[in-house]
Amino acid sequence: MKLTDNTILITGGATGIGLALAEEFNRLGNTVIICGRRAAKLEEAKRKLPGLITKECDVSVRKEREELLNWAIKDFPELNILINNAGIQREVRLNRGVYTQDEVAKEIETNLTAPIHLSALFISKLTTQPFSAIINVTSGLAFTPLAITPVYCATKAALHSFTLSLRHQLAKTSTKVYEIIPPIVDTELDQGARDKRQQTDRGMKPKEFAMLATDALKSDVGEIAIGMAADLRNRREELFNAINRQPV
Ligand SMILES: NC(=O)c1ccc[n+]([C@@H]2O[C@H](COP(=O)([O-])OP(=O)(O)OC[C@H]3O[C@@H](n4cnc5c(N)ncnc54)[C@H](OP(=O)(O)O)[C@@H]3O)[C@@H](O)[C@H]2O)c1
Numbered sequence: 524m525k526l527t528d529n530t531i532l533i534t535g536g537a538t539g540i541g542l543a544l545a546e547e548f549n550r551l552g553n554t555v556i557i558c559g560r561r562a563a564k565l566e567e568a569k570r571k572l573p574g575l576i577t578k579e580c581d582v583s584v585r586k587e588r589e590e591l592l593n594w595a596i597k598d599f600p601e602l603n604i605l606i607n608n609a610g611i612q613r614e615v616r617l618n619r620g621v622y623t624q625d626e627v628a629k630e631i632e633t634n635l636t637a638p639i640h641l642s643a644l645f646i647s648k649l650t651t652q653p654f655s656a657i658i659n660v661t662s663g664l665a666f667t668p669l670a671i672t673p674v675y676c677a678t679k680a681a682l683h684s685f686t687l688s689l690r691h692q693l694a695k696t697s698t699k700v701y702e703i704i705p706p707i708v709d710t711e712l713d714q715g716a717r718d719k720r721q722q723t724d725r726g727m728k729p730k731e732f733a734m735l736a737t738d739a740l741k742s743d744v745g746e747i748a749i750g751m752a753a754d755l756r757n758r759r760e761e762l763f764n765a766i767n768r769q770p771v
Contacts, residue, residue: 524699524740525654527552530602532595534582534641535609536575537564539710540660543729544606547737549574556599558582558591559609582609582637583629592644603655605645607638607682610660612675612712616771627674634678639685650696657693658701658740659686663748663755665704670767671720690745701740706750708732720769 531548535541536557545555549572558580559565565577576599580591595602611633613626642657649655665683668676683702690700707726717725727750739747748756755762 524656524701524743526737526741529604529654530554530556530599531604531606532556532558532591532599532602533606533608534558534580534637536606537561537568537577539712540705540708540729540732541606541608542568542571543733544608544736545575546572546730547733551737554599554601556595556602582641583632585640588637588640588644591641592648595645596648601652602645603649603652604658605641605649605656606658606660607641608658608660609637610634610675610712612672612714612716614671614716615674616671617673618771630674631678634675635681635685638682642685642689646693646698649698650693652697655698656701657689657698658703659689660703660705661686663704663706663752665756666752667755667759667762667766671771686746699743700745702746703736703739704746704748704752704756705732705736706752706755 531553533541533545533555536545537559541557545557549555556576556578557565557568558578560581562579565579569575569577578591578594581587611630613630615622615627638659659682661683662679664676665679686700686702693700707724708729709725709727710729732749735749736747
Protein backbone atom coordinates (compact mmCIF):
# COMPACT_ATOMS: atom_id res chain seq x y z
CA MET A 524 0.00 0.00 0.00
CA LYS A 525 1.12 3.52 -0.73
CA LEU A 526 1.97 5.06 2.64
CA THR A 527 2.25 8.77 1.80
CA ASP A 528 -0.03 11.50 0.39
CA ASN A 529 -3.22 9.82 1.51
CA THR A 530 -6.17 11.35 3.35
CA ILE A 531 -7.04 8.89 6.09
CA LEU A 532 -10.04 8.71 8.42
CA ILE A 533 -9.36 6.69 11.58
CA THR A 534 -12.34 5.90 13.79
CA GLY A 535 -11.45 5.86 17.49
CA GLY A 536 -8.22 7.66 16.64
CA ALA A 537 -7.84 9.76 19.81
CA THR A 538 -6.27 7.06 22.00
CA GLY A 539 -4.36 3.78 21.91
CA ILE A 540 -3.81 2.00 18.61
CA GLY A 541 -5.79 4.57 16.61
CA LEU A 542 -3.72 7.47 17.92
CA ALA A 543 -0.46 5.58 17.36
CA LEU A 544 -1.53 4.86 13.76
CA ALA A 545 -2.51 8.53 13.38
CA GLU A 546 0.95 9.61 14.57
CA GLU A 547 2.74 7.19 12.28
CA PHE A 548 0.64 8.14 9.22
CA ASN A 549 1.08 11.81 10.05
CA ARG A 550 4.87 11.31 10.26
CA LEU A 551 4.81 9.54 6.89
CA GLY A 552 3.21 12.57 5.20
CA ASN A 553 -0.53 11.89 5.15
CA THR A 554 -3.53 14.02 6.09
CA VAL A 555 -5.09 12.29 9.09
CA ILE A 556 -8.64 12.73 10.38
CA ILE A 557 -9.63 11.07 13.65
CA CYS A 558 -13.02 10.66 15.24
CA GLY A 559 -14.26 9.57 18.64
CA ARG A 560 -16.93 10.30 21.24
CA ARG A 561 -14.93 12.22 23.85
CA ALA A 562 -14.16 15.82 22.87
CA ALA A 563 -11.48 16.07 25.59
CA LYS A 564 -9.55 13.10 24.15
CA LEU A 565 -9.79 14.53 20.63
CA GLU A 566 -8.45 17.88 21.89
CA GLU A 567 -5.63 16.11 23.75
CA ALA A 568 -4.66 14.28 20.56
CA LYS A 569 -4.70 17.54 18.61
CA ARG A 570 -2.47 19.24 21.18
CA LYS A 571 0.00 16.38 20.72
CA LEU A 572 -0.28 16.40 16.93
CA PRO A 573 -1.50 19.82 15.72
CA GLY A 574 -1.80 18.57 12.13
CA LEU A 575 -4.64 16.20 13.04
CA ILE A 576 -8.20 16.94 11.98
CA THR A 577 -10.71 15.88 14.62
CA LYS A 578 -14.41 15.13 14.54
CA GLU A 579 -16.75 14.15 17.34
CA CYS A 580 -18.72 11.11 16.26
CA ASP A 581 -20.25 8.11 17.97
CA VAL A 582 -19.95 5.34 15.38
CA SER A 583 -22.42 3.18 17.28
CA VAL A 584 -25.20 5.57 16.22
CA ARG A 585 -26.46 5.12 12.66
CA LYS A 586 -27.31 8.79 12.10
CA GLU A 587 -23.84 9.87 13.27
CA ARG A 588 -22.21 7.44 10.82
CA GLU A 589 -24.26 8.96 8.00
CA GLU A 590 -23.34 12.48 9.13
CA LEU A 591 -19.67 11.48 9.27
CA LEU A 592 -19.81 10.43 5.62
CA ASN A 593 -21.52 13.66 4.53
CA TRP A 594 -19.05 15.82 6.50
CA ALA A 595 -16.05 13.89 5.19
CA ILE A 596 -16.99 13.96 1.51
CA LYS A 597 -17.84 17.66 1.66
CA ASP A 598 -14.72 18.82 3.53
CA PHE A 599 -12.24 16.17 2.33
CA PRO A 600 -13.08 15.18 -1.23
CA GLU A 601 -9.64 13.59 -1.52
CA LEU A 602 -10.34 11.13 1.35
CA ASN A 603 -9.06 7.75 0.19
CA ILE A 604 -8.53 5.55 3.27
CA LEU A 605 -11.00 4.46 5.96
CA ILE A 606 -9.59 2.72 9.03
CA ASN A 607 -12.31 1.03 11.08
CA ASN A 608 -10.48 1.01 14.41
CA ALA A 609 -12.99 2.14 17.09
CA GLY A 610 -13.80 -0.68 19.45
CA ILE A 611 -14.91 -1.55 22.96
CA GLN A 612 -14.38 -4.69 25.02
CA ARG A 613 -16.60 -5.88 27.85
CA GLU A 614 -16.44 -8.82 30.23
CA VAL A 615 -19.71 -10.78 29.94
CA ARG A 616 -20.05 -13.61 32.48
CA LEU A 617 -23.06 -15.52 31.25
CA ASN A 618 -22.47 -18.26 33.82
CA ARG A 619 -22.92 -15.70 36.62
CA GLY A 620 -25.91 -13.97 35.07
CA VAL A 621 -23.81 -10.90 34.27
CA TYR A 622 -25.48 -9.97 31.02
CA THR A 623 -26.95 -6.62 30.06
CA GLN A 624 -28.58 -6.63 26.65
CA ASP A 625 -28.10 -2.88 26.15
CA GLU A 626 -24.35 -3.20 26.76
CA VAL A 627 -24.06 -6.24 24.53
CA ALA A 628 -25.99 -4.46 21.76
CA LYS A 629 -23.62 -1.48 22.10
CA GLU A 630 -20.58 -3.73 21.80
CA ILE A 631 -21.97 -5.34 18.64
CA GLU A 632 -23.01 -1.98 17.15
CA THR A 633 -19.58 -0.45 17.82
CA ASN A 634 -17.34 -3.37 16.85
CA LEU A 635 -19.30 -4.95 14.01
CA THR A 636 -22.30 -2.99 12.75
CA ALA A 637 -20.33 0.28 12.55
CA PRO A 638 -17.43 -1.02 10.42
CA ILE A 639 -19.87 -2.83 8.11
CA HIS A 640 -22.07 0.24 7.71
CA LEU A 641 -19.15 2.68 7.38
CA SER A 642 -17.59 0.44 4.71
CA ALA A 643 -20.91 0.39 2.85
CA LEU A 644 -21.30 4.17 3.17
CA PHE A 645 -17.76 5.04 2.08
CA ILE A 646 -17.36 2.51 -0.78
CA SER A 647 -18.93 4.68 -3.46
CA LYS A 648 -16.59 7.53 -2.48
CA LEU A 649 -13.46 5.39 -2.14
CA THR A 650 -13.86 3.49 -5.39
CA THR A 651 -13.76 6.77 -7.36
CA GLN A 652 -10.21 7.47 -6.11
CA PRO A 653 -7.21 6.23 -8.11
CA PHE A 654 -5.98 4.41 -4.99
CA SER A 655 -8.00 3.74 -1.86
CA ALA A 656 -8.28 1.32 1.02
CA ILE A 657 -10.49 0.07 3.82
CA ILE A 658 -8.51 -1.20 6.79
CA ASN A 659 -10.37 -3.15 9.46
CA VAL A 660 -8.78 -3.62 12.87
CA THR A 661 -9.82 -7.01 14.25
CA SER A 662 -7.94 -8.97 16.94
CA GLY A 663 -6.02 -12.17 17.59
CA LEU A 664 -9.06 -12.97 19.75
CA ALA A 665 -11.12 -13.26 16.53
CA PHE A 666 -9.35 -16.59 16.06
CA THR A 667 -8.77 -17.77 19.63
CA PRO A 668 -11.42 -16.31 21.96
CA LEU A 669 -10.77 -15.15 25.50
CA ALA A 670 -13.85 -16.68 27.13
CA ILE A 671 -14.40 -13.84 29.59
CA THR A 672 -15.05 -11.43 26.66
CA PRO A 673 -17.28 -13.65 24.50
CA VAL A 674 -19.21 -10.93 22.67
CA TYR A 675 -16.08 -8.93 21.86
CA CYS A 676 -14.40 -12.03 20.42
CA ALA A 677 -17.51 -12.92 18.39
CA THR A 678 -17.68 -9.40 16.90
CA LYS A 679 -14.02 -9.60 15.89
CA ALA A 680 -14.48 -13.08 14.35
CA ALA A 681 -17.45 -11.72 12.40
CA LEU A 682 -15.49 -8.65 11.29
CA HIS A 683 -12.71 -10.95 10.08
CA SER A 684 -15.25 -12.92 8.04
CA PHE A 685 -16.83 -9.72 6.67
CA THR A 686 -13.38 -8.44 5.67
CA LEU A 687 -12.67 -11.58 3.63
CA SER A 688 -15.92 -11.13 1.69
CA LEU A 689 -15.41 -7.39 1.26
CA ARG A 690 -11.91 -7.96 -0.14
CA HIS A 691 -13.34 -10.44 -2.63
CA GLN A 692 -16.16 -8.11 -3.67
CA LEU A 693 -13.83 -5.14 -4.18
CA ALA A 694 -11.04 -7.08 -5.90
CA LYS A 695 -11.68 -5.42 -9.26
CA THR A 696 -11.93 -1.87 -7.89
CA SER A 697 -9.30 0.67 -6.80
CA THR A 698 -10.13 -0.09 -3.15
CA LYS A 699 -7.79 -2.54 -1.40
CA VAL A 700 -9.10 -4.20 1.74
CA TYR A 701 -6.76 -4.89 4.63
CA GLU A 702 -7.21 -6.50 8.02
CA ILE A 703 -4.84 -5.63 10.83
CA ILE A 704 -4.88 -8.23 13.59
CA PRO A 705 -3.35 -6.86 16.81
CA PRO A 706 -1.96 -8.93 19.67
CA ILE A 707 -2.34 -7.58 23.25
CA VAL A 708 -1.51 -3.87 23.08
CA ASP A 709 -1.14 -1.67 26.17
CA THR A 710 -4.16 0.66 25.79
CA GLU A 711 -7.36 1.70 27.60
CA LEU A 712 -9.42 -0.93 25.77
CA ASP A 713 -9.93 -3.15 28.81
CA GLN A 714 -11.03 -0.23 31.09
CA GLY A 715 -8.97 -1.66 33.96
CA ALA A 716 -10.30 -5.22 33.57
CA ARG A 717 -6.82 -6.66 32.95
CA ASP A 718 -5.64 -5.33 36.31
CA LYS A 719 -8.74 -6.67 38.06
CA ARG A 720 -8.11 -10.17 36.73
CA GLN A 721 -4.42 -9.79 37.63
CA GLN A 722 -3.27 -10.09 34.04
CA THR A 723 0.34 -8.98 34.18
CA ASP A 724 1.05 -9.08 30.44
CA ARG A 725 0.18 -5.57 29.20
CA GLY A 726 1.36 -6.38 25.68
CA MET A 727 3.08 -4.27 23.11
CA LYS A 728 3.26 -0.47 23.25
CA PRO A 729 0.92 1.21 20.73
CA LYS A 730 3.82 3.00 19.02
CA GLU A 731 5.68 -0.26 18.35
CA PHE A 732 2.44 -1.81 17.12
CA ALA A 733 1.76 1.08 14.73
CA MET A 734 5.26 0.90 13.30
CA LEU A 735 4.97 -2.85 12.68
CA ALA A 736 1.48 -2.46 11.17
CA THR A 737 2.38 0.37 8.79
CA ASP A 738 5.55 -1.43 7.77
CA ALA A 739 3.51 -4.56 6.99
CA LEU A 740 1.00 -2.51 4.97
CA LYS A 741 3.84 -1.68 2.55
CA SER A 742 4.05 -5.33 1.51
CA ASP A 743 0.47 -5.40 0.15
CA VAL A 744 -0.45 -8.51 2.16
CA GLY A 745 -4.19 -8.24 2.88
CA GLU A 746 -4.22 -9.93 6.28
CA ILE A 747 -1.65 -8.59 8.71
CA ALA A 748 -1.22 -10.42 12.01
CA ILE A 749 1.17 -8.68 14.39
CA GLY A 750 3.24 -10.47 17.06
CA MET A 751 1.41 -13.18 18.99
CA ALA A 752 -1.78 -12.53 16.98
CA ALA A 753 -0.22 -14.73 14.29
CA ASP A 754 -0.02 -17.56 16.84
CA LEU A 755 -3.60 -16.93 18.00
CA ARG A 756 -4.65 -17.33 14.37
CA ASN A 757 -2.48 -20.35 13.59
CA ARG A 758 -2.41 -22.39 16.84
CA ARG A 759 -6.01 -21.91 17.95
CA GLU A 760 -6.85 -24.98 20.00
CA GLU A 761 -3.63 -25.15 21.97
CA LEU A 762 -3.70 -21.43 22.76
CA PHE A 763 -7.43 -21.39 23.61
CA ASN A 764 -6.63 -23.78 26.46
CA ALA A 765 -3.61 -21.70 27.49
CA ILE A 766 -5.30 -18.28 27.58
CA ASN A 767 -8.44 -19.66 29.22
CA ARG A 768 -6.63 -21.58 31.95
CA GLN A 769 -8.40 -19.63 34.71
CA PRO A 770 -12.04 -20.49 35.39
CA VAL A 771 -14.38 -17.63 34.47
N1 LIG B 1 -5.43 -3.19 22.96
C1 LIG B 1 -5.48 -4.43 22.58
O1 LIG B 1 -4.93 -5.33 23.25
C2 LIG B 1 -6.17 -4.81 21.28
C3 LIG B 1 -5.97 -6.10 20.80
C4 LIG B 1 -6.63 -6.46 19.63
C5 LIG B 1 -7.44 -5.56 18.97
N2 LIG B 1 -7.61 -4.31 19.46
C6 LIG B 1 -8.51 -3.41 18.72
O2 LIG B 1 -7.86 -2.19 18.46
C7 LIG B 1 -8.84 -1.16 18.30
C8 LIG B 1 -8.42 0.05 19.11
O3 LIG B 1 -8.46 -0.25 20.48
P1 LIG B 1 -7.35 0.24 21.53
O4 LIG B 1 -6.71 -0.96 22.07
O5 LIG B 1 -6.55 1.30 20.94
O6 LIG B 1 -8.30 0.79 22.71
P2 LIG B 1 -8.68 2.28 23.13
O7 LIG B 1 -7.46 3.04 23.50
O8 LIG B 1 -9.76 2.14 24.13
O9 LIG B 1 -9.22 2.89 21.77
C9 LIG B 1 -10.53 2.70 21.31
C10 LIG B 1 -10.99 4.01 20.71
O10 LIG B 1 -12.26 3.81 20.14
C11 LIG B 1 -13.06 4.94 20.46
N3 LIG B 1 -14.45 4.53 20.46
C12 LIG B 1 -15.04 3.60 21.24
N4 LIG B 1 -16.35 3.54 20.97
C13 LIG B 1 -16.58 4.46 20.01
C14 LIG B 1 -17.74 4.90 19.34
N5 LIG B 1 -18.94 4.37 19.60
N6 LIG B 1 -17.61 5.87 18.41
C15 LIG B 1 -16.41 6.42 18.14
N7 LIG B 1 -15.28 6.05 18.74
C16 LIG B 1 -15.38 5.09 19.68
C17 LIG B 1 -12.58 5.41 21.83
O11 LIG B 1 -12.79 6.80 22.03
P3 LIG B 1 -14.11 7.38 22.74
O12 LIG B 1 -14.34 6.54 23.96
O13 LIG B 1 -13.75 8.80 23.06
O14 LIG B 1 -15.19 7.28 21.74
C18 LIG B 1 -11.09 5.12 21.76
O15 LIG B 1 -10.39 6.25 21.29
C19 LIG B 1 -10.17 -1.76 18.77
O16 LIG B 1 -10.94 -2.13 17.65
C20 LIG B 1 -9.74 -3.00 19.53
O17 LIG B 1 -10.71 -3.99 19.52
C21 LIG B 1 -6.98 -3.90 20.60
